[in-house]
Amino acid sequence: MDIRLIGLALGTFAIGIEGFVVASLLPQIAGDTGVTLVQAGYLVVTYAFAYAIGAPIVAAITGSLDRRSILAGSALVFVAGSLLAAISPNYILLMAARLLIAVVAGLYAATAQATAVAISEPHHRGRAISAIVAGTTLAVAFGAPLGAFISGLAGWRGTYLFIALVGMLASLIVWWVLPAGLRADRLSLKQRLAVIRHPGLLPALLTMLLYMTGAFAVYTYIAAIALDGVGLGRELLPVILLAFGVGAALGNFLGGQLADRFGATRTVVLSSVLSTLTLAAVSWIMALPQDIAGPVLIAHMVLWGVIAWMFAPAQASRILSIAPESAPLALSLNYSALYLGVAIGSMIGGVVIAEFGLQQLGWIGAIFPVLGLAVMRLARTTRPRDLSLA
The missing domain is CATH 1.20.1250.20 (MFS general substrate transporter like domains)
Structure with missing residues (x-):
């Protein structure tokens, strides 16, 4: 498989861990931040809304920029959001961290998929998309259970430190394997x-x-x-x-x-x-x-x-x-x-x-x-x- 696709998939792997492990962390988060389980569940609600609404807007704004910069940069912001979550002293700051993570996660996922198509032969387009999706699948299969295991040893904050580490690795690899100058036509949100x-x-x-x-x-x-x-x-x-x-x-x-x-x-x-x-x-x-x-x-x-x-x-x-x-x-x-x-x-x-x-x-x-x-x-x-x- 093209090493560039593996690098892109590592980013979706990190994003997938954060997105799917949080369900197992909610009881710990609720107890640590002094909120109810239902209130902790709003961390999932707001993340999803931010991902669904914010990502297309940010993608429209950044659409004409160099894709390597967008991908590596969004992965770095994802790392910053994960670190902020790990050190959040209260529920409100944790919510803000997840909102930040959501927007850049959506930007990364959409850009990674488009980039995978752009760097692959036309008859390998489906294979390229499936490689990016595989990062999420592996996150569900192995990353989220590993994150839950880490939370049992080091708490939910330890899980977010682990996620930040994977995100940093993804950012470095994407910057290393992707060529500069990949751009798409800028499209408005409309x-x-x-x-x-x-x-x-x-x-x-x-x-x-x-x-x-x-x-x-x-x-x-x-x-x-x-x-x-x-x-x-x-x-x-x-x-x-x-x-x-x-x-x-x-x-x-x-x-x-x-x-x-x-x-x-x-x-x-x-x-x-x-x-x-x-x-x-x-x-x-x-x-x-x-x-x-x-x-x-x-x-x-x-x-x-x-x-x-x-x-x-x-x-x-x-x-x-x-x-x-x-x-x-x-x-x-x-x-x-x-x-x-x-x-x-x-x-x-x-x-x-x-x-x-x-x-x-x-x-x-x-x-x-x-x-x-x-x-x-x-x-x-x-x-x-x-x-x-x-």
């Missing part, structure tokens, strides 16, 4: 958003948003589910994340294979149906006796990871088939829809816990993939060319 008018794209983005809303209404509070819902010990949180991560790695591969063989849309439908069942099963597991609920949850996390991550490559293929001539912009909007779903799901999960209790999370989360299927069904007759079914 021009970037104009791609939404492409037939079929808006319903596809809404499907992504709804899918992620359901998933993160539950996943954001996975530590509380493991500790309070099924009675596992804190030392098993890394195992929970590792089980999900192993499933995610398998699901990412399986989703790509199924999309190529049976069509991206069919794979998205299958993943949405199965996601409905796996989310509902989380509530069922919490109702089991605790002596069996814990082992069942760990096993379930593998299955959940497979199903959840089957969706991502198939959804990206759908986006590419809908707007192939605007691939980087369309994929960037897909990321925004993803993180808006994360934000809305985290908010809904917090409300469910506060008003109805932890055990209802899975039932409520399962509603949203069904809504996504309904959107796909309603939009089907308005899409004159659904190449993803081919």
Whole structure:
């Protein structure tokens, strides 16, 4: 594999660790900063909103600059945000640190994907994009469990120091392996958003948003589910994340294979149906006796990871088939829809816990993939060319 792609993927690996490990850190953060678990969950909500809204704006502002400078610079700011989080004396400053991290993480991810396409041969575009996504997949599979393990030894602040170290390494490698002078045409935010008018794209983005809303209404509070819902010990949180991560790695591969063989849309439908069942099963597991609920949850996390991550490559293929001539912009909007779903799901999960209790999370989360299927069904007759079914 091109070493430049590996360097770019290291940055998405660091970003992925920060984005996915935080769910396991929320109980520690809540206890350390003197806030409730639901209030700690707002760290996920605000991060996701900042990522979804701030990243396209910053990308439009910096669009004509040298990509090596953007990537190395955004990675350095990510490091600064992680260090600020590690030393934050209170919840407000931690929130500010995560907002900073979110904006530059979104800028890095979008620029890395576009750069990977730019430095690769046209017939290797899909492979280049998958290499960047692989950084996130590895973060879910191994980085987040490692971060959770570190938090058990050195607290959540130690995890952020580890994230800063990985981000610094990524910044140095990106600066070293990428050539200077890679630039793209500068596009305004209005021009970037104009791609939404492409037939079929808006319903596809809404499907992504709804899918992620359901998933993160539950996943954001996975530590509380493991500790309070099924009675596992804190030392098993890394195992929970590792089980999900192993499933995610398998699901990412399986989703790509199924999309190529049976069509991206069919794979998205299958993943949405199965996601409905796996989310509902989380509530069922919490109702089991605790002596069996814990082992069942760990096993379930593998299955959940497979199903959840089957969706991502198939959804990206759908986006590419809908707007192939605007691939980087369309994929960037897909990321925004993803993180808006994360934000809305985290908010809904917090409300469910506060008003109805932890055990209802899975039932409520399962509603949203069904809504996504309904959107796909309603939009089907308005899409004159659904190449993803081919």
